[in-house]
Amino acid sequence: xxxxxxxxxxxxxxxxxxxxxxxxxxxxxxxxxxxxxxxxxxxxxxxxxxxxxxxxxxxxxxxxxxxxxxxxxxxxxxxxxxxxxxxxxxxxxxxxxxxxxxxxxxxxxxxxxxxxxxxxxxxxxxxxxxxxxxxxxxxxxxxxxxxxxxxxxxxxxxxxxxxxxxxxxxxxxxxxxxxxxxxxxxxxxxxxxxxxxxxxxxxxxxxxxxxxxxxxxxxxxxxxxxxxxxxxxxxxxxxxxxxxxxxxxxxxxxxxxxxxxxxxxxxxxxxxxxxxxxxxxxxxxxxxxxxxxxxxxxxxxxxxxxxxxxxxxxxxxxxxxxxxxxxxxxxxxxxxxxxxxxxxxxxxxxxxxxxxxxxxxxxxxxxxxxxxxxxxxxxxxxxxxxxxxxxxxxxxxxxxxxxxxxxxxxxxxxxxxxxxxxxxxxxxxxxxxxxxxxxxxxxxxxxxxxxxxxxx
Amino acid sequence: xxxxxxxxxxxxxxxxxxxxxxxxxxxxxxxxxxxxxxxxxxxxxxxxxxxxxxxxxxxxxxxxxxxxxxxxxxxxxxxxxxxxxxxxxxxxxxxxxxxxxxxxxxxxxxxxxxxxxxxxxxxxxxxxxxxxxxxxxxxxxxxxxxxxxxxxxxxxxxxxxxxxxxxxxxxxxxxxxxxxxxxxxxxxxxxxxxxxxxxxxxxxxxxxxxxxxxxxxxxxxxxxxxxxxxxxxxxxxxxxxxxxxxxxxxxxxxxxxxxxxxxxxxxxxxxxxxxxxxxxxxxxxxxxxxxxxxxxxxxxxxxxxxxxxxxxxxxxxxxxxxxxxxxxxxxxxxxxxxxxxxxxxxxxxxxxxxxxxxxxxxxxxxxxxxxxxxxxxxxxxxxxxxxxxxxxxxxxxxxxxxxxxxxxxxxxxxxxxxxxxxxxxxxxxxxxxxxxxxxxxxxxxxxx
Numbered sequence: 001x002x003x004x005x006x007x008x009x010x011x012x013x014x015x016x017x018x019x020x021x022x023x024x025x026x027x028x029x030x031x032x033x034x035x036x037x038x039x040x041x042x043x044x045x046x047x048x049x050x051x052x053x054x055x056x057x058x059x060x061x062x063x064x065x066x067x068x069x070x071x072x073x074x075x076x077x078x079x080x081x082x083x084x085x086x087x088x089x090x091x092x093x094x095x096x097x098x099x100x101x102x103x104x105x106x107x108x109x110x111x112x113x114x115x116x117x118x119x120x121x122x123x124x125x126x127x128x129x130x131x132x133x134x135x136x137x138x139x140x141x142x143x144x145x146x147x148x149x150x151x152x153x154x155x156x157x158x159x160x161x162x163x164x165x166x167x168x169x170x171x172x173x174x175x176x177x178x179x180x181x182x183x184x185x186x187x188x189x190x191x192x193x194x195x196x197x198x199x200x201x202x203x204x205x206x207x208x209x210x211x212x213x214x215x216x217x218x219x220x221x222x223x224x225x226x227x228x229x230x231x232x233x234x235x236x237x238x239x240x241x242x243x244x245x246x247x248x249x250x251x252x253x254x255x256x257x258x259x260x261x262x263x264x265x266x267x268x269x270x271x272x273x274x275x276x277x278x279x280x281x282x283x284x285x286x287x288x289x290x291x292x293x294x295x296x297x298x299x300x301x302x303x304x305x306x307x308x309x310x311x312x313x314x315x316x317x318x319x320x321x322x323x324x325x326x327x328x329x330x331x332x333x334x335x336x337x338x339x340x341x342x343x344x345x346x347x348x349x350x351x352x353x354x355x356x357x358x359x360x361x362x363x364x365x366x367x368x369x370x371x372x373x374x375x376x377x378x379x380x381x382x383x384x385x386x387x388x389x390x391x392x393x394x395x396x397x398x399x400x401x402x403x404x405x406x407x408x409x410x411x412x413x414x415x416x417x418x419x420x421x422x423x424x425x426x427x428x429x430x431x432x433x434x435x436x437x438x439x440x441x442x443x444x445x446x447x448x449x450x451x452x453x454x455x456x
Numbered sequence: 457x458x459x460x461x462x463x464x465x466x467x468x469x470x471x472x473x474x475x476x477x478x479x480x481x482x483x484x485x486x487x488x489x490x491x492x493x494x495x496x497x498x499x500x501x502x503x504x505x506x507x508x509x510x511x512x513x514x515x516x517x518x519x520x521x522x523x524x525x526x527x528x529x530x531x532x533x534x535x536x537x538x539x540x541x542x543x544x545x546x547x548x549x550x551x552x553x554x555x556x557x558x559x560x561x562x563x564x565x566x567x568x569x570x571x572x573x574x575x576x577x578x579x580x581x582x583x584x585x586x587x588x589x590x591x592x593x594x595x596x597x598x599x600x601x602x603x604x605x606x607x608x609x610x611x612x613x614x615x616x617x618x619x620x621x622x623x624x625x626x627x628x629x630x631x632x633x634x635x636x637x638x639x640x641x642x643x644x645x646x647x648x649x650x651x652x653x654x655x656x657x658x659x660x661x662x663x664x665x666x667x668x669x670x671x672x673x674x675x676x677x678x679x680x681x682x683x684x685x686x687x688x689x690x691x692x693x694x695x696x697x698x699x700x701x702x703x704x705x706x707x708x709x710x711x712x713x714x715x716x717x718x719x720x721x722x723x724x725x726x727x728x729x730x731x732x733x734x735x736x737x738x739x740x741x742x743x744x745x746x747x748x749x750x751x752x753x754x755x756x757x758x759x760x761x762x763x764x765x766x767x768x769x770x771x772x773x774x775x776x777x778x779x780x781x782x783x784x785x786x787x788x789x790x791x792x793x794x795x796x797x798x799x800x801x802x803x804x805x806x807x808x809x810x811x812x813x814x815x816x817x818x819x820x821x822x823x824x825x826x827x828x829x830x831x832x833x834x835x836x837x838x839x840x841x842x843x844x845x846x847x848x849x850x851x852x853x854x855x856x857x858x859x860x861x862x863x864x865x866x867x868x869x870x871x872x873x874x875x876x877x878x879x880x881x882x883x884x885x886x887x888x889x890x891x892x893x894x895x896x897x898x899x900x901x902x903x904x
Contacts, residue, residue, distance in 0.1 A: 033714055035548045039541050042522030042794055060502040063524040080500040080577045087497055118544045139715035176716050183836045226902040257494040338499045375830050377646055383843050385832030405831045405841035453841035453863035453902055
């Protein structure tokens with residue numbers, strides 16, 4: 001057993017030390033234009049050591065799971081910690097947590113380990129067929145489905161011993177349409193932390209049709225204009241806003257660096273309509289874990305409650321520094337990275353407006369749909385792409401235009417929120433912060449003002 | 457066992473499992489990295505990883521399996537799994553063959569550096585500190601937000617059942633720093649600077665530190681400018697993101713064959729300004745993407761992409777080349793042993809012009825300079841829109857002041873037809889493209 005091997009090595013360590021083991025079993029099937037483009041499966045496994053020597057961390061990892069190599073990563077981590085000690089101003093201290101001995105597994109109705117791969121291959125082939133058949137102007141598509149099955153072990157010199165099995169199933173569709181020298185692409189995704197039952201709850205075929213419809217429609221559309229507009233942000237984009245623009249500012253490592261929220265605990269930072277949460281226990285959330293990668297139990301953390309900033313997201317190190325309890329936000333992408341503060345499932349709580357009601361008092365504006373990638377600075381400035389901008393004229397939805405990048409200061413945008421819809425949805429996302437990770441992003445469509453960067 | 461011993465072993469098991477064709481790719485990588493955050497050293501990591509990717513073809517059906525464990529038993533099991541995946545696949549009528557052996561060119565000069573290969577954690581730490589000290593020492597108002605310095609020692613081996621066999625070692629150093637400047641409670645936008653090189657001698661952490669600090673200071677006290685349509689000088693990094701990225705996507709033969717490229721069927725046509733000449737050169741001396749072969753073991757070469765604005769051709773791996781009965785251009789790419797080969801540039805070299813950046817600026821009557829771009833670029837259509845970071849307003853040939861929250865938008869395919877000037881200083885970028893600053897016209901410059 002791998003944990004026995006790790007335990008044996010752990011005994012030799014001095015000071016605080018963590019050993020993590022991670023085995024990632026992946027399956028991917030991708031069909032491009034009716035032909036199988038990728039049919040992959042494989043395993044990447046390895047272990048890492050993180051050692052705290054006189055307040056200085058050292059880290060080392062390996063894919064070679066032999067006793068000698070495990071002892072070597074412990075030694076390397078130890079000597080890196082020692083070497084960098086004189087260069088560090090602060091001595092790291094950890095907030096104390098009760099060492100846990102526990103096991104956790106993603107609740108699943110259909111465990112992908114127990115199913116053959118044939119049916120998944122034929123599902124993806126069928127979705128591809130429907131997408132290409134949607135319209136004559138669709139020239140190319142890619143339909144992909146993935147299973148990522150993680151086995152994680154966490155052992156510490158404080159005698160924590162946690163094993164978790166986290167299963168994520170997710171898929172996406174990319175569609176390209178061409179017409180009279182114009183080209184347009186559209187993208188949709190589905191997924192959850194769950195077994196294959198996610199395909200019943202959110203069929204990949206529906207995402208395919210949404211994307212096909214959008215690409216097909218936008219190929220002959222103009223690009224949306226530039227300027228400051230009243231907008232409705234679609235539920236899927238609101239999740240992005242919650243994550244990119246606000247969530248990052250509440251990560252304690254960025255707070256420490258002077259982020260927008262640094263001096264805002266107890267103060268108003270958004271419209272009172274806005275309650276924003278990062279929840280590590282969100283059922284089926286893409287970023288859900290029972291324990292984070294420091295062995296801390298995760299929790300539901302309310303960042304903004306009715307417009308008032310309430311809490312930051314912490315690791316053991318930052319919790320100690322800020323004099324609070326760790327929130328279970330220390331996460332690592334895999335065994336090649338030390339845990340850093342990451343969001344889990346971040347969302348803005350739902351409201352009760354219908355889409356028509358949200359549009360009602362907008363004289364001239366846009367309904368922005370389909371999020372693309374985004375970025376944010378810790379002063380709250382953000383930008384992200386949108387795929388489609390539906391014109392709103394005198395409270396009614398009109399023609400579709402090509403989406404553009406939107407930008408602004410998140411907290412200004414949130415202060416301008418005057419209504420939130422009831423079409424709440426939690427979606428899957430990937431977030432990059434030196435290392436990438438799986439996150440959940442949720443919300444309902446909402447109304448605000450936003451700078452759009454169009455080409456007219 | 458050497459890496460090639462593992463690839464050979466895999467081929468043997470694939471043959472036993474009944475494959476028509478097979479390919480094994482083994483990678484071994486040692487990485488040392490130092491991460492700076494909030495003006496401090498955040499983490500140092502030593503990472504060792506190895507792994508194998510096995511591609512099997514049976515009756516035109518493809519299976520691919522990877523594993524991070526290199527042992528006789530795991531390789532045997534992986535080959536059996538690849539075969540059973542191929543069994544549940546469907547035949548691809550476009551499949552012709554894996555590449556056949558060809559004589560490999562000599563290893564490009566300067567892609568492996570013994571000094572870099574021998575560096576330990578302490579040495580990488582010193583590199584990071586050199587950049588750190590330079591930035592902090594440059595001006596009291598400068599703070600380091602984050603940064604990362606990494607060195608890589610990379611070895612790959614490829615064998616296939618047609619007799620292709622190749623093995624090579626490379627080194628790479630990479631570093632970036634993001635600085636902010638603080639003055640009277642005002643925080644500048646984040647200024648990013650990086651460098652990448654194959655050898656320690658070519659790598660300058662001081663330059664990274666100094667330039668990043670300079671950029672942060674230069675963006676203090678920003679002002680807004682009224683929206684206008686006009687000239688934008690894109691520094692190397694934003695030029696790569698905004699203009700070169702859509703080009704890379706459009707000259708990808710797979711995209712062209714699938715109608716995902718606006719340039720499909722346009723070989724020989726004028727697609728850009730006469731000033732633009734681009735070559736893909738897998739043998740570029742000291743190039744960050746240089747090696748003697750691509751990730752299918754096909755010899756690297758020099759491939760003209762755009763000459764004087766005219767589209768010369770597309771970049772192929774063996775699959776797309778076979779589809780058109782052509783020879784692969786040696787552009788098979790993998791992000792790791794766990795990925796099937798796709799297509800990417802080796803080193804995309806944009807031919808330099810004659811003017812230095814300052815001289816380009818002095819020739820602009822009204823426009824802006826953009827040193828970083830944070831936004832979206834639609835690769836197929838070329839539409840781009842996003843925030844111009846570390847941007848300054850230029851009037852009568854002079855930089856007047858830094859710009860506040862300004863967005864730029866336009867279309868890359870239009871923009872490359874409106875190139876007014878290409879700079880003389882080419883920098884390597886993260887896209888494996890060597891790009892000089894580029895002055896374009898008719899861009900929307902939008903402010904609140």
